[in-house]
Amino acid sequence: MSRRQIHLALHPYGVGGPGQHGLWKDPRVAKDASIDIRYYIDLAQAAEAALFDALFVVDSQFINATYPAHYLNRLEPLTLLSAVATHTTHLGLVATASSTYNSPFNLARRLASLDLISGGRAGWNVVTSFDTGTSRNYGLEEHLDYTTRYGRALEFVEVARGLWDSYEDDAFPADVERNLFLDPSRLHELNHVGEHFSVAGPLNISRSAQGQPVIFQAGVSEEGRAFAAEVAEGIYAPGGSLEQAQTYYRDIKRRTAAAGRNPDHIKIFIHGSPVVGATDDEARRREQEIFDEDNxxxxxxxxxxxxxxxxxxxxxxxxxxxxxxxxxxxxxxxxxxxxxxxxxxxxxxxxxxxxxSLGGFRRTPFVGAPDTVADAIETWFEAGTFDGINLAFRTREELDRFVDGVVPILRRRGLFRTEYTSDTLRGNLGLPVPVNRHAAAREGVDASRVAS
Amino acid sequence: MSRRQIHLALHPYGVGGPGQHGLWKDPRVAKDASIDIRYYIDLAQAAEAALFDALFVVDSQFINATYPAHYLNRLEPLTLLSAVATHTTHLGLVATASSTYNSPFNLARRLASLDLISGGRAGWNVVTSFDTGTSRNYGLEEHLDYTTRYGRALEFVEVARGLWDSYEDDAFPADVERNLFLDPSRLHELNHVGEHFSVAGPLNISRSAQGQPVIFQAGVSEEGRAFAAEVAEGIYAPGGSLEQAQTYYRDIKRRTAAAGRNPDHIKIFIHGSPVVGATDDEARRREQEIFDEDNxxxxxxxxxxxxxxxxxxxxxxxxxxxxxxxxxxxxxxxxxxxxxxxxxxxxxxxxxxxxxSLGGFRRTPFVGAPDTVADAIETWFEAGTFDGINLAFRTREELDRFVDGVVPILRRRGLFRTEYTSDTLRGNLGLPVPVNRHAAAREGVDASRVAS
Incomplete structure (x- = not known):
């Protein structure tokens, strides 16, 4: 059996707010990169050429003139990723969207559209929007409290998943002889009535090649971890020391198993901002420069x-x-x-x-010459701290240094793929394609199966 | 001065519901066209090659197994058009979205994203969602009544336009010497408090080359016409006889002038499903076949x-x-x-x-050999019944017959463009680029100017 492999995602920095990463001052960086779709398409194509698993787009919906916004001038993630979708063929496309400030029917449709447009490569990073000011953009004077937001998020995901199963995979026979375009017995209303939502359904869009979009999440609180164990398939982990990352990793896997799920079906990503140099010294100097200019x-x-x-x-x-x-x-x-x-x-x-103590630039252990960075990644991976790394680079040059220097080493060690083995995000992450719940109920089969 | 010219938009049929247009039985039509992004990209590129003004995507959010849905399995319009945007350069992209089942902040962001991704080619067809069943997908037992829906729509557009002006066009000096990425004096909160919405703003996205997306609408009721006169820049007219179309056209232009607006700044589109044949007889036979098979x-x-x-x-x-x-x-x-x-x-x-009497196929006066169709179009245009035609074709072949046969005749008569004169939807429609309201207020200029 081949070696367990690392997953790699790319988190594109935009050029952000006042002082954010000092990045806008860099003459190599376009000042309007964060609203330039070509910037994202170029990065996505670079990530795909390197055989990465996914592009991951963050989001926030609150800014003001003095706020340290990462999100001062940004394209909306699903619109952005839909434009990227037709310029890529294998890369997963993970959009951040708030369960607090969306309606399930609308958001489920948009995610399902991205999933079909991309041929089964959509992911949804579920956030509950902790920026208090966001509520005032949605007519609420008071921000929903933490527990309410998580309760709503959990119900939201349940509703979205129910809607995504509106059509069974054989719902459209399009049989001219029988005069049957739609087989109505394969179309299902949801009729969900819960604490936060009442949604009748059905959704007016069918399933993609991966069945349903992949659910990502980044919670670290008790509520966040419970949410992860119950529904998440990808996690953006909080990071910290190797020991902290191990503890978090084990806790999430244990909780997932306790919830009756296969712990291999939740992939834990840590954040990484590798700084790669010709030598370890050069890389460490560069890291300090970044930290200082960002501070x-x-x-x-x-x-x-x-x-x-x-x-x-x-x-x-x-x-x-x-x-x-x-x-x-x-x-x-x-x-x-x-x-x-x-x-x-x-x-x-x-x-x-x-x-x-709060620099914008998050130091990570992945600093040095290519071999040093590869060693650190392997050490952390073998220590059980992550399944994947969510990589952020300030410039295209730094991405290329990692892709050209470190990725080939990981590949030689059998730690990273040498070709895509699937066209879908689930396939590349090794996640199961959920069987349509209605088909499963009728056929008496288990409602999850491993992607082929 | 050159002759006043006709605007042409393309309304792509998907392959729809049980019996819809009988179209799914046509062996030339892909059964899954309505969820295949390549189908839309191909049509958009054909429309752009023909120098059309826009692609217009309809929408609905309610289906069930027996409902005569045009929208049984459809991509969400904004996601769809964002994917189309990067495969076109001049074609306007008009997305239908409901003001009843969206929040202004969220929808304004998505439309502004499409507007930036497309380089200023976005339009929004504002609908209030008359399908009663939609409410049950959004947690409402009762559908909002007509007057409430229109009141909400009007306020929604006002809020969206306010949000779209959050950043003045010079808000990002990105001046390294002055250490000034954002000029905070050019970023504006909205602080809207109205009957239906409270929205603080600002929106976290800047304006496109056309300033703001173009507002389309299709109302024919008293409320619909009042809405049109107040805020619409494009109208999908109800059609009918030449006299009915003239009456409608004059009424909308008159109301728009009475609302203090330039009546040239509202473009009225009628529906057209031209049937073009080698001879008039052949075209008429084909029209009857379509009507029968659709009935x-x-x-x-x-x-x-x-x-x-x-x-x-x-x-x-x-x-x-x-x-x-x-x-x-x-x-x-x-x-x-x-x-x-x-x-x-x-x-x-x-x-x-x-x-x-209710066939799905709407007969229009544009049936015959190419010269006959061009004559009919010219007659209706000169009679003051429309500024543009929203064209629907059942197959690509029928679109090509119109583009190859009729469009060159219109062009020879000076009735249709021979090249694009603008990269934006506003530019091609001859609509003004709205000056940012905050810049206008400071500089004491009129808040609208004609696109160059």
């Missing part, structure tokens, strides 16, 4: 505020102990807010010290 | 029901006078329902007679 105090202070519902920390004394803002944790990303508070208390940090 | 009594009865909220007319005696269903008109397309009732009463028709 803007005002931006870091605003970034800190994001975890507390866009709270303005500048009203506090920077050199006093970290203020008591525990009551704001529910308004933002509760897990990150709580972690920040706990660390500040434990290490007795001032507000300035906390803000200074 | 399915059961389908027509269900189609009739659509105007009354998917009402099942089969419970009535077919040969008794048309039943009293006036109370159901509000549940469906009120204008068409009322017209049906009035005609049945006036002409003393039975239910069977009313149903038989």
């Amino acid at each position: 803007d105090f005002g931006r870091n202070l605003a970034l800190l505020g994001r975890s507390f519902g866009a709270y303005d920390f500048s009203v506090h004394d920077l050199d006093a102990p970290f203020p008591d803002v525990a009551h704001l944790a529910e308004r933002g990303g509760r897990t990150s807010a709580t972690a920040i508070i706990e660390r500040a208390r434990r290490d007795n940090l001032t507000l300035r010290q906390v803000a200074e | 399915d009594f059961g389908r027509n009865l269900a189609l009739l029901g659509r105007s009354f909220g998917a009402y099942d007319f089969s419970v009535h005696d077919l040969d008794a006078p048309f039943p009293d269903v006036a109370h159901l008109a509000e549940r469906g397309g009120r204008t068409s329902a009322t017209a049906i009732i009035e005609r049945a009463r006036r002409d003393n028709l039975t239910l069977r007679q009313v149903a038989e």
Whole structure:
């Protein structure tokens, strides 16, 4: 049997907000890259040429003039990926979309459309939108609380999956002799009535070659992990040290098994911003340069505020102990807010010290000459910290250095594919194609089977 | 000054529901055309090669197994057109989307994305979703009534337009020397609070080359015409006789002027399904064949029901006078329902007679040899019945017959363009590029200017 292999996804940076990654100042980077579809098509084609599994597009729906937005001027992910779809043939296309600020019928349709347009390569990164300000773009004065958002997300995914099974795969015989275009017995209403949604269905779109879009998610809280175990097929893991990543990996796999699912059917991706140089020294110097040029105090202070519902920390004394803002944790990303508070208390940090510790550039262990980076990736992979890496590069040049330098080494070691073995995202990730629930019920078969 | 010219849009048929147009039985038509993005890309490229103004994609969000759905298995319009966008360079891309079952922030973003991806070629056909059953896909037991739907539509367009002006055109100086990527004074919150929506903004996407997507609409009721006069820039007209089309055209232009707008800035499209033959006789025979093969009594009865909220007319005696269903008109397309009732009463028709009069294929005056069709088009155009024709063809062959036979004649007569003179939809339609409202307010200029 061949060696278990690593999955690689590409997370394209756009050129973002005030100071974001300092990237807009780089003369090699187009200032309007984040709204230029050719920028994304070029990156997608580069990722596909390197045999990556997927392109992963993040999203947020809240900005203001001073907010440290990663998302100041961005194409909407599903529209973006639909344009990319017809310029690629094997690359998975994962769109971030909020379960808090969409309706299941509408979003399920859009994802199903991308899935058909791409020939079975769509993925949905389910987010609950922790930016408090988003609610005011949707007529809500109060942001939904954490537990409500997760409850809604879980029900949303259930509804979407139900809608995606509206048509069985043999619903359209298009049989002229029998005068039968649609076989009505193969079209199913959903008639879902739940706590958050009532959706009759059926959806007016049939299934793709991979059955249904792949569900990704990035939760780290208790609710987030429960959600992952129940419905996620791909996870964007929080990262941290090797030991932290191992612990997270084992916890998610254990919970998934406990939920009655095959733990191989949830793929855990860690974040990686590899910095590859001709030598280890050169790469480490380059990493420090990136970190420094990216480290803007005002931006870091605003970034800190994001975890507390866009709270303005500048009203506090920077050199006093970290203020008591525990009551704001529910308004933002509760897990990150709580972690920040706990660390500040434990290490007795001032507000300035906390803000200074938050660089936009996330250091990862994958820094060095190509062999060094490949070694680090192999070590982490063999230690059971991830199934895949979600790669972010500031420039095309840095992507190419990784693809030309590191990927061939991983390939020689049998750690990364030498050709695509499937045309679908599920196929490439080794995820099962879900059998249509109605066909399964009638035929008495198990509702999941492994992709061929 | 050159002659006033005709605009041409293409409305691609998909292969639809049970019996729809009988089209799925045609061996030249792919059974899964309606979910095959290549089908749409091919048609779009053919339309662009013929120098058409736009591709127009219809939509509906309600089906069931017996409903005479045009939309049984369809790609979602914005996802579809985004994929088409990068395979075309001049063709306008008009997506139907419901103002009743979307949120303004989300839909405005998606339309703005298509507008940027296409380089300023997006249009939005605003519909209020008259299919009663749609409400049950969105958690509403009761369909919104007619007046509420139109009030919501008008406010929705106002909010979308406000969001589309979030960034002034010079909002991103990306000036390294001044360390200024975004000029915050050029980013504007909307802070809309209205009867149907509260939306803070700003939108996180900037304007395209045409400023904002073009607003299309198809209302014929009093509310629909008032909506048109106030905000629409393109109209899909109801059709009818030459005199009816003239009356409608004059009414819309008059109302638009009365609303303080330039009546040239609303383009009225009539529906056309030209049938072109080598001779007039051949074309007329072909038209009758199409009408006959498309004329399915059961389908027509269900189609009739659509105007009354998917009402099942089969419970009535077919040969008794048309039943009293006036109370159901509000549940469906009120204008068409009322017209049906009035005609049945006036002409003393039975239910069977009313149903038989409803063929799916809409006869138009554009039937004959190429010269005959060109003459008819010129006559109708010069009579002031339309600014453009929204063309529907059952097969690619019929499109080609029109493009190869009729379009060159129109061109020779100076009635249709010989080359694109603009890259944007506004430019090709002769519609003004709206100046950003915030720039206009600051500079004291008029908030609309004609596209160059």
